[in-house]
Amino acid sequence: MTKHIIMKRISFYTFGCRLNQSETASIQNAFEHSGYKLVGFDQPSDIVVINTCTVTEGGDADTRHLVHKVNRQNPAARIALVGCQAQIQKEQLSNLPNVRWIVGNGRKMDLVSVFNEYPKPETAQLVMPSIEREPFSVQIASIDHDHTRANIKIQDGCDFFCSFCEIPYARGRARSRVFEDIFKEATALVAAGHKELILTGINIGTYSYQDKTLMDVIKAMNALEGLERVRISSIEPTTIARDIFTYMSAGHKLCRYLHIPLQSGDDEILQEMKRKYTVDEFSDFVRQAQVQVPQICIGTDVIVGFPGETDAHFERTTELLRELPIHYFHVFSYSPRHMAKSRLMETLPVEMIQWRSQILRDLSQRKRRLFQESLLGTIQTVLFENPKGDGWQNGLTDHYVRVKIKDSRNLFNEILPVRFKSIDGQVVVGELVT
Numbered sequence: 001m002t003k004h005i006i007m008k009r010i011s012f013y014t015f016g017c018r019l020n021q022s023e024t025a026s027i028q029n030a031f032e033h034s035g036y037k038l039v040g041f042d043q044p045s046d047i048v049v050i051n052t053c054t055v056t057e058g059g060d061a062d063t064r065h066l067v068h069k070v071n072r073q074n075p076a077a078r079i080a081l082v083g084c085q086a087q088i089q090k091e092q093l094s095n096l097p098n099v100r101w102i103v104g105n106g107r108k109m110d111l112v113s114v115f116n117e118y119p120k121p122e123t124a125q126l127v128m129p130s131i132e133r134e135p136f137s138v139q140i141a142s143i144d145h146d147h148t149r150a151n152i153k154i155q156d157g158c159d160f161f162c163s164f165c166e167i168p169y170a171r172g173r174a175r176s177r178v179f180e181d182i183f184k185e186a187t188a189l190v191a192a193g194h195k196e197l198i199l200t201g202i203n204i205g206t207y208s209y210q211d212k213t214l215m216d217v218i219k220a221m222n223a224l225e226g227l228e229r230v231r232i233s234s235i236e237p238t239t240i241a242r243d244i245f246t247y248m249s250a251g252h253k254l255c256r257y258l259h260i261p262l263q264s265g266d267d268e269i270l271q272e273m274k275r276k277y278t279v280d281e282f283s284d285f286v287r288q289a290q291v292q293v294p295q296i297c298i299g300t301d302v303i304v305g306f307p308g309e310t311d312a313h314f315e316r317t318t319e320l321l322r323e324l325p326i327h328y329f330h331v332f333s334y335s336p337r338h339m340a341k342s343r344l345m346e347t348l349p350v351e352m353i354q355w356r357s358q359i360l361r362d363l364s365q366r367k368r369r370l371f372q373e374s375l376l377g378t379i380q381t382v383l384f385e386n387p388k389g390d391g392w393q394n395g396l397t398d399h400y401v402r403v404k405i406k407d408s409r410n411l412f413n414e415i416l417p418v419r420f421k422s423i424d425g426q427v428v429v430g431e432l433v434t
């Protein structure tokens with residue numbers, strides 16, 4: 001008689017940043033290697049893992065809503081909440097229905113063992129060890145068969161303690177991944193078919209392992225056979241080595257793309273935020289990037305409504321963003337975070353924050369459009385993604401411009417030259433150059 005082994009079904013949901021996405025991919029692969037069956041988030045499963053984020057108040061509420069949704073759609077599932085919000089708000093989360101594990105960042109990557117240690121908790125089991133400062137390795141590669149690009153974690157934590165941010169409390173102090181371990185994962189990701197790798201972390205410019213820096217990681221990626229593109233995720237302005245631009249030129253693999261958080265365009269507010277640069281320093285860097293790397297795409301983050309932000313402060317931020325060669329911004333409406341120093345400061349009226357945020361979001365849209373228009377008529381290489389079945393093929397350039405072409409073939413994971421013809425909403429329409 002054939003014995004049927006019933007595999008436990010597990011599904012995942014990720015909130016927040018690229019680093020969280022990279023970590024979820026590794027954790028998922030670890031469960032698959034351990035005999036669990038991965039299922040889609042909307043399918044019935046025995047265990048649901050939610051990798052949480054606590055960067056905004058909205059993110060906190062999203063977790064609670066999702067837990068209630070899982071309980072409605074999948075009432076038999078047991079839920080694990082892991083990551084940043086789990087770390088900071090363990091008590092508040094532990095009363096949510098069917099939550100059986102709350103796992104902080106110190107054990108999140110080791111979730112398979114956590115489940116082996118606590119297989120069937122009746123109530124929320126808190127697993128919250130202190131977070132080590134030592135260099136780390138990642139056991140399982142973050143291979144992601146659904147996407148052409150893969151995120152690769154090189155660093156975690158932060159020592160900067162900006163006054164609005166609780167990341168140093170949620171993720172601990174800065175630490176870097178063992179250099180050889182990054183290279184090992186990168187080789188596995190390329191062997192699995194990934195043509196673009198995105199170096200991720202919390203404060204990747206502070207990467208430091210023995211005598212190696214971020215530039216050494218970039219050089220190693222540049223030399224990795226089979227890899228076509230390497231991209232750096234968000235990087236703090238004061239941590240970028242100037243020779244980075246050399247690796248964004250022809251014959252090198254580093255994408256012509258930088259995401260550098262500005263947060264405010266006013267020196268007084270920057271000081272209150274405990275940021276480590278002035279408006280002039282930031283502006284000089286951005287202008288230099290534009291000169292040294294023609295067509296570079298530069299994005300930024302900006303926080304609107306930080307305590308004490310007057311109309312004049314806000315206007316200076318708006319003016320700066322209008323003037324600088326910055327091509328899009330992620331706008332965050334300020335909300336006080338549980339552990340951040342600025343939570344003790346008086347907040348501005350919500351309506352004012354929303355109104356100012358909208359002004360910057362509109363400006364960002366116009367600037368993105370101007371950047372796209374500046375590329376019309378040029379030929380750019382596009383890495384194509386999974387087709388949606390609507391006859392259009394979608395992909396991204398190295399400077400992160402989304403492009404679509406009409407083509408019925410499946411071009412998934414191919415890098416091809418495309419001539420930019422027109423713009424449709426947020427997307428450039430092009431045609432293949434044959």
Ligand code: SF4
Pocket residue numbers: 158159160161162165166167168202203236
């Ligand atoms: S640099 Fe500042 S904003 Fe970024 S993670 Fe560190 S403390 Fe938070």
